[in-house]
Amino acid sequence: MVLVGLNLRPALSSLAPLLTRIQQDTGLSPLAIGALTTLPVLCLGLFAPLAPWLAKRLGPEQTLAAALLLLAGGLLLRGAPLPVLLFTGTLLVGAAIGVAGTLLPALVKRELPTGADLMTGVYTMALCLGGALGAGLSIPLADLLGGWHAGLASWSVLAAVALVAWLALMPRRRVGVAVPGAAGSTRELLGQPLAWQVMLLMGSQSSLAYIVFGWLPTLLVARGYGEAEAGWMMGASVMVQLISALGVPWLARFGRDQRPALLLVLGCVAAGLWLLLLGPVDWRWAGVVLLGLGQGGSFSLALTLIVLRTGNSRLAGKLSGLAQGGGYTLAALGPLGVGVMLQFDVGLPVVTLVLLLVTAAAAGFAWLAGRNRRLEIDEHGQLVTRR
Template sequence: MVLVALNLRPALSSVSPLLARLQADLALSPAAVGALTTVPVLCLGLFAPLAPRLSHRLGIERALSFALLLLGSALLLRAQHQLFSLFAGTILAGAAIGIGGTLLPVLVKREMPERADLLTGVYTMALCLGGALGAGLSVPLAGLLGGWAPSIAFWALPAAIALIAWRGLVAHLWPQHTADRPRERHPGLSRNALAWQVTVLMGTQSSIAYIVFGWLPVLLLQRGIGEATAGLMLGFSVLTQLVSALAAPWLGRLGRDQRPALVGLLSLAAVGFALAMLGPASLVWPAMVLLGLGLGGTFSLALTLLVLRSATPAIAGQLSGMAQGMGYCIAALGPFAVGLLLDWKVGLAGITVLVLAILAVAMASAILAGRRLQLRVDESSGEITTAPPEYCR
């Protein structure tokens, strides 16, 4: 699972440090550059609901194998000096990541329900490590391999290694479907307030993360920071996410619920981004630390909530599909908005106001989603409902 998770972020983080080269080589318009950062996030949301269906038909192990195969193929397709291949590969990569990222929380709930929050922290740490490697190594790989295309294609290699390991080490059993055992799916989730609170939290915190993935090097260039250094700063910030990603589930256990940890981590992200954009140049590196700690911990806890707020693996699968499907569609609006602001020549101050506004919405939803509640099946109606606190672990 950790090896799979390592491959779910380099496809997203490895492009932004190379945007200037892509724009010059392919004569991309500002709108096309903005679309390149927005499309993969949108695809995460559009294809996430496909994951439960694939899992039902193929089994969760085969569905993850399919996602890895699609991801590796998409990265090779994207690494062509053609505009169509670039966008087609980006769309397919987003689809693969959307499917794989939706299935992992379900697998955690199924395999280790009693330690699900801590295991979520471990694979979230792997996600962050993959993102850091993609951001930090993109420019050096482009110099070593002779251009942006082989730098992007390089990330198909770890995807292939993960696929081989997943196929070789994990049993791929076909799911057993019988007439008296239909697909376990309960109605009422889309009308549940708690499910929407988790979804909005997932969407808004992801929006900030993908603004950072897609635009941070470009924004740092406006501060006069060089291309290679900007890429390293992004990689370093994502690397610091490892610490908080692993520690956040433990922090969430310290209190009665996850609200204090979520509010504290989102505050770190807000201070870090504001300092990075508007603070003194000497504080940009410390700002990367604060930003990384805040985003890594918030993402880890948001994924943990998918498990903690679900009474069964079936509900976890539904909530994961909704929160990541709708959530990533919400998240795509952030990078798109930043692209528009840059196209309109809005400065760093205006972009910072936008990011802080998104973080304020994330904090409000965190206060609601972080309460000690759980989604359960009502025995009388068969619909998903919110259980009172005394029924939660």
Template sequence: MPLVRDRETKEAQALRGGTRSESLPVAFVVACVVVAALNLRPALTSTATMMTEIQAGLDLSRAWIGVLTTMPVLCFGAFGPLAPFLSATLGLERAIAALLLGLAAGLALRALPVSFALFGGTLIAGAAIGMAGVLLPVVIRRRFPAQLGPMTGFYTMVLSVGGASAAGLTPVLEEAWHSWPLALASWSILAFAGGVMWTALASVEPVSFSTARLPRFSLLMRDRLAWSVTAFMGLQAGLAFIVLGWLPTLLRDRGLDVLDAGVVTSVSILSQTATALLVPSLATRRVSPRLLILLVLVATCAGFLGLLYAPLTTRIPWALVLGLGQGGLFGLALLFVSLRSPTAEVTAMLSGMSQSIGYLGASLCPFAVGVLRSSDDPFRGPAVMVVVITAGCIWSGLRAAAPAYVLPHLKQR
């Protein structure tokens, strides 16, 4: 299978050492990563906060609302495996630039208040995010190998900020403009800015990746550790997408208005930034990754159940607990992709496998919540799902934390 591979040039070696030519400051590379990360969640969280308005405005059934929440996650899994091919064809930087511009187009399409534009734009956005999410960890692995833990944490933190911003600001924009389609489409501006920045980065970069023949992907599929990393990625993503897709709606089922539900969701997502930055760094130092897995998963499950059943007066503390758990959880999932990979090539392979297969499984979670929420008790089904997923995530996470490599015979000496 063709995949991306570093050219053994002075430029590539300089990148791996964390230095750049005078014409391209490291700060600009970091800024490009920041803007790209900011764009990976608004397509989901902006829709979640507007779900009631979308359903009323387009007269959608609960089944179609379930499809809408499931579609982006399904796209992550379906299109993620194509990312290495796109990178091999265009080069890594050009591929990410093209994906961000495609994301901008998909989000802009949602400005039209019709069903085909909403679903079509969501499909395009989900495909672009799915492929960009596979490639950005490769960027971090290549450019910042000596700061893998801190940079993974920083990337995860920024990603959380993007999701929280969309959850909190979209209701404000809708109220100001009296138009949920325009509020959803407004996030295309940020994606377009990211596309322009990565285009500028690509224009001054040599083509740093080329097509190369790697060991068969079937070898990775037979690796038990690779499957543990994939299961952990998928199960934590299932928890994340339940929160991103349904938490505002579940809070409104409890009696909160749209602004209050958006604020609670924003607080939860924004609080992820602390543990997203801290936990990956701790995991690469002296703190046991297994202990961190247990702590963040207990916090995630407890925070979600607290928001469903505890008194609404305590909703902010429970939102903080949920966010602190999920921030560290996603940071660990991304970190394991890099730590368990012996080479940059395997990082891309494992990133593609874990995010494609993992997200395909995770896509069932928001859809299942949409089905279970139609019962007499709208909270019991989601609560049981989160508890079961948490148990599976603990099992796979403890295995993924094992200090070993996937395809260890490829480790560079």
């Protein structure tokens, strides 16, 4: 699970530092580049709801193996010289990550029911490490391998390693054990306000995360930083996420209400964005640290809520599909919106204001989703929300 988590972000974070080179080499417009950063996030949302359906028919373990195979193929295809193949490979990568990322919370809930929140923090930490490696090594790999094509394709090796390890070490269960559809249908889930609150929190905080993955280096270059420095600043910020990705869920488990922890980390996100984009240059590394602590904690808590707000692994799988499917579909608007603003030469102050407004919206959803509630199946077989 940790190796799988390590592969769910380099495909996204490795693209951002190379956007300037890709644009110069392919002649794509800022709007087209924005679509390129939006496509994988949109695919996360569109394909995440398929994960429970595939897991029911193939088994969650085999479905995850197929997703890793698709991820490796998409990464290889993305390194092809034709822009159409760059977009096609990016679509396949997004689909693979959408399915794999949705299955992990349900597998964690099933395999480690008593320590699911801590295990969620562990694989989220691996996920953040992968994102940091993708951001920090993107430019060096492109320089070492002779261009951005080979640099992007080289990440398929990591996916292949994870696939081999998963096939060798994955738990062996019968098809249909993890996420059957008998209890708690998606229609019932949509009738529960708690499910919507978790989904909207996932979407709003993920929108900020994918704006950072897709556009932060470009925004930092527009601020006046060098290309390599901007890439390392983003990589350092993602690396800092390792601390809060593991630590915040551990701290949050001491209380039954996760609202204080959620508001704290979202406040760090807001402060970090302001320092990096508008604040004093001397405070840029403080901004890097605050942004990393905030985003690592908010993403880890959002995933942890999927586990904490459900009574069993079946409901966790259903809620994971809904929260990540709907959430990532909403999140895709973030990178696209930044691309549109840059297309029309909107200045950094306006971009920063929009990002802070999204953070404020995430805080509002966190206030609702962070309350001590749980989705359960009652004695009559109906899905209910209990305190």
